[in-house]
Every structure is written in structure tokens, then in C-alpha cells.
Amino acid sequence: MNNRIVHASLCCISHRLLDICHGRRLVQERQLVLILVFEHVDQDLAQYLEKCPPPGLSSRRIKDLTWQILCGVDFLHCNRIVHRDLKPQNILVAADGKVKLADFGLARIYNYRMVLTSVVVTLWYRAPEILLGCSYATPVDVWSVACIFAELHRRRPLFTGQSEADQLDKIFNAIGTPPSDRWPSGVSLSPSTFHARGAIPLEQLVPELDAQGKDLLQPSQMTVGWTLKRAVSVGGQGSERKGSSAERRGERPQVASSFAACR
Template sequence: MEVNGCDEHQNYEILAEIGEGAYGKVYKAREVRDQQRLVAVKKLNIPGHTESGIPAFMIREVALLRKIGYFNHPNIVKLLDVSAGLKNRSLDLTLVFEYIDQDLSTFLTTAPSTGLSLDKIKDVMVQLLQGLDFLHTNMLVHRDLKPENVLVSSRGEVKIADFGLARIYTYHIALTPCVVTLWYRAPEVLLHSGYMSSVDMWSAGCIFAELFLLRPLFRGYTEAQQLQKIFEVIGLPSEEDWPRESPISYSRSWCPRDPCTQLLSNLGQEENNLLLQCLEFSPTNRISASRALSHPFLVCA
């Protein structure tokens, strides 16, 4: 597809490429008719034998976006249109979303060197948690929460995006160890254990810390290194808290240090307490989005 001009449906004028993934690209575009509003057009191309159809994860993303779109939640990105067609023996799937100016990762690069204000951090976290609370109330777990999948508009609206790995969950979801980008991956996922919606709250905790640090809190490059970095900060959990179904054995060699009581030195007592509850090793003890919204640090946001 040409980067300039109208697409084959003649509904959207493509303005610029703004992202690229394994299966396609995302473009900034403008509606040709109606409101002529800006939109994000996600073009997915599935090469090869079309008899196999659209991959399951793509169908799941569209189905979940349709389901949650009915509620029109302000902190979830809106899916406006879907179309599919054949082109040169390949299957083209086009998703059209509301256009948001930037993601949280880009937003953080523009933050002043002195950091974000406490009020701004509270505002971002309240909106993020409201979106998560909505998803979890509707039995959905995002599974890939990271700054690149959190959008921030020029008006300060925060919206959760990219539901390609999202799932409707039961009590424990069947193991899929590749979920969640490594730096935001919960210990139970790294330990190849069962997990629940609390994996999103771990990711939210990592994002919360990043709002203060302006850099990721845990930057490992293998699963083992990521666990090591986590334990260096939160301390090594007790053997009783180690998931029994994990194929990775408990060992004190993971980290000899005692648990920390102050995760980040520049945090006040209330924000440190909320961060501790988000980064609780045990998923069942980790704070929920609903309870986090009632935390003293956020209630006055």
C-alpha cells in the first residue's frame, strides 16, 4: 500500500506510517467523508494459504474490541471499523481506531528532566487503573500492558490499546509464557506458573515506577535475568510463596538480600505503599485495580 493517497476502500486518506509490527503497519489517516476526523488504520497482512483463514489472535482482538466497544469506556481505545479482503493470494485485515497523538513511552521522553509532577502521575495512574478495572470487571485480562500500549492524547486522556494478546479469563489461565513484554512481565509468568488478571496489575506497577523514574524499573534481557532484577528490588520471596507448579526450582541463590521496604528512594510513604502492593510477588496478595483506585495516594487525584 502506498503511504500517500487513499486506500482501496476510499474511506481514509493515509497521511503517514506511525508503527510497524510482525503482521503489518499502522498509519495515521483522515476520513474522506463524514467528520473527516483523524484515525489510526492498522493494516494486517496474512500471506500464504488463505484457506487457513485469519489467525486466532487477530480474530480474538477484533472480537474483544467489539465486545468492549459496546461500553464506550473513556480509557479504552475505540475500534471504529473492521474490513477484510483478499489481495494477491494474501488476506488483508484492516482495523480502524480513533487516533491518539502518542503512546506513554513517547510521552515520557518529552517529560522535563526534573520528572513528572505528582498530580500528573496520579492522573495517568487513575485513568490507567480505571481502564484495567473495566477490563477485569468484564473478565478480560490484557496480558501485554506496557507504555507502548498505553496511549496519551494531547488533552491528557489515557487509553489502553493493542488487545492482540488479551483473553477472557477463568480463575487460572492456561500457561502462555510469551505473554507480556519481558520488562513488564509478572513473576508468575516468568516462573511458567498459572496466572490471573493480577498480571496486568504487576505491569501497572512497573509503569507506575516508570512514571517516577522516566525509565523502566526492571530491565532484564532473559527470563532468568529479569527474575534476578525483580528479586534485587522486592527481595527474594519465601519458599512457601513460590508457585508449586513452576518448573523452576526455588533457590536462595536467586537473590541473597532481604525484602526492601522502600522501593524507590524518592517516593513518599503513600506512593511507595501503593507500588509495593502492585509489585507483590504473590498474585493473590497483589492489589486489584478496584482497590488501587481507593488507595490514599490516588483518592485525591
Template structure:
């Protein structure tokens, strides 16, 4: 099955089966993601078709901050399952690895600003193409040896319409927006919320909302946003607003004193409880934080 790929070895198992190999035709090192699926009466599942179609669509733009897809190989196995190999450019590490291996002094403000800009540039590109990633987290952001950030893993990505209400539970717990945790309709600003959590983590070297359960995650969020008002609280969920202690809003800087006033203001806006008040990725890129020399 790897007839044109050699030196194939497992490099990661925590976020899907991913292998490192070499393309015999070009000599380049590649990352190979294996997806094994059971065929139904209707053939390949819609979610698998969607991911591959999205990857192929995005690849035509050759965007610098979205991981490149080189090849898609399909094999019908003896047990009737379909094996799909997605062959990507190989990127040396992810942002989680980078943060974990930082020196005690942490990440430089210049690097944080640059990586934040690259992240939001990639998110803006996705949203401009009507794609919500829905699973942004440090493990899905690859960082090349040249320091270039690339968004990867579109397993939960979905094309959206302007008025579409998306309600399926997505996004790793620590990076979930409150409307997702409350099972409400949401839009592309779920990616803005996740991006803000990631940017904060680059400053502080720790997660902003390391919740242990969905209820605990909401409680940690309310420590920053304040407990929603009666008018803001959704009427369609079983959990009551009174199950959470009264809290007044705080600033991101209250959780990380290293934030300059510009970073604090940007993250404050990206982490607003009301999803309709959060800025777009393009508006974030136009914020004063990206117009100043890092402080």
C-alpha cells in the same frame, strides 16, 4: 483497499504495522492497524477472531480510557491471505514517547496521579468485563493532545473465568509478573503488576525491572520482593531457587526516592510476589494515594 481512507502513511513499525490516514466520510484522522493472516482449513485463526470480538464488545461502552474502534475492513488478497484493517481513533503519542521527551524536572506529581488513575480506571473496566489485557506497557498506553490516557493493543487480551488458569507466556519482559516468568497459573493481577511498573516508570523516568533475560528479570524482581521462600517456590519448574542469591524484601521507595509515602504503599501492594495478595484495580483506585493532593 483504502477506498474510504486517504493520506495513508506508515507511522509506526515497532509494535505492528500501523498507518495514519483520513476518513473521507467524516474527515477525521484515524490510525489503521494492518493484520495479514494466512487462512487455515478452518478459516480465520481463533486469536484474530478473539481480538476483533473483544474490540467490538469494548467499543459499545465508549469508555474514555480505552481506544475506540471505528471500523473493521477485510480483504482477500491474491496470495490467498486475508488482510484485516482495524480502524481506530488516532491518538498523538504513547506514554513511552511522553516519558522519553520529559524535561529534566520529570513528570509532575499531579500528572502522574491523574494518568495513574486513568490507567487503573481503564484496567478496572477491562477486568469488570472479564478481560485481562496481558500486555500493558508504556507503548500500549496512548496519550491524547488533551492528556487523556487510553489503553490500546488488545492482541494478547483474553476473556477469563474466575477460576481459570492462564499459562501462556505473555507480556513484554520488563512488565511481566513473576508468576508469568515462572510459568505458573495467573489471573487478572498480572495487569496490576504491569500497571505498577508503569506508574513507577512515570515517577523515575526509567523502567523498574529492565531485565536482559527471564532469569535476570526474576533476579531484579527479587531485589524488591525478596527471594521467595521454599514454600513459595514452584515445584514444577526446572530452575532451582538456589540459583538466585538470598534477598530480603525492600520498598519501591528504595528504588526511587521521589515516591511519597502514599505512592510507595500503593506500589508495594501492587508489586507483592503473591498474586492473591495484590489489590484489584478498584481497590487501587480507593487507596489513599488517590485521595490526597499530590505530594
């Protein structure tokens, strides 16, 4: 296993378990069957949230979970990996409270010249640029984390569209419809498809947020609709980085720094 993609917040194959993995070749079919043994985690974040009794998770616990998710996403982006399918069902919560990002079936190594498919990410956690058919990069993961962060407070998904157009409409109803001069070029949908409206205040959209949560969800951080203004990576320096100096020093990603007092 490449040590560059081993991290505490990722669900990985244990080096020790590799000793008990077996491969056998089917001679007739000329195929190699590989059996991989992964670490066991009892539940995903959706199940964890569902089991939590009213009134839901404490603010401190939400911040701890989100901080761990952000650390994992930051590590991926530092290594030029876009997960592309972040949702509560793909985030595991161990018995000791540790978070593991899982299901890398749609993950890709990212570079600026590659063309990525639009058929990614469960609809409710899909970023606007994907819904519009624009080019995209690591900020799509940041959008998904923002939706998950809001869901941890609300105990229900933030945007529950039934189609791509309906999902976009719900997003624009929350963050406001972009003016025509900011509408991305080369997309099939025109600005006139969606009626003009302003943004809903965060206090109304996610009333459970405290001051630190509101700061994290400000447009300059995680939920702005357009990729160039959303944080390119959780660490704030983009996917061009070869590694995270903050990670090496044991520091928190910049976008999660407001949680420091709660750790």
C-alpha cells in the same frame, strides 16, 4: 461493537467511524479484507515521558496518568479481560491528556479453567508468576501497572533484565527472595537458584515517591511477588465481578483511592 467493552480509557473503534469502514471480498482467495478506522492518538506513554523536560513529570500529573490507567485496567478485569501486554508503548496519551489503553493483540477473556501461555508481556513488565511458568490471571496486569507507575517517577524502567532468570533475580533483589515454604510448586526453578535476600525499602528503590505513592506500591497493593497476595484486580474484588458498581457511580478504583485529593 459490544457496548460492554467500550470505555473512555480504551482505544476503540468509533461508532461514527464504522460508517466509513469498508470490507471487500477477494473472490479468488475467498478472503474478506476489513479496513478498520481507529481514533487517532499522537503519542504513547514512552514518548510522552521522553519528551518531558527535567526534572520529569509532576507528582500530580503522574497520579492523574496512573489513575486513568487503573480505571482502564479495572474495567477490563470487571469484564474478565486480561490485557497481558501492558507497557508504556501500549498506553497512548492524547493531546488533552487523556490516557488510552491500546494493542489488545495478546488480550484474552479470562476464566479460572483456562490455560494461558507464558509468552506474554514485554520482559521488563512481566510478573514473577509468568517468569516462573506458574498459572496466572488478572494480577499480572496489576504488576505491569506497578512497574509503569515506578517508571513514571524514575524516568527509566524499574527492572531491566536481559533474560527471564535475570529479570527474576532483579525482582527478588527488590522485593526479597521468597522462602522455600512460599515457593510455588510445580516450577522448574528451585528456591536455591536465587540467593536469599531481603526486600529493598521503597525509599531506596524509587526515591522519588511521595507518601501516597509509597502506599500504592506497598506489597498488599500492587508489587508483591505472588499472585494470591497481590490485588486480584484494581478494584480489589477480582475478575469474578460482572461489572463495577464503582464505575457505574463514577467512583475511582479502590487501589487508586489515595489519589482522590489530587483530582
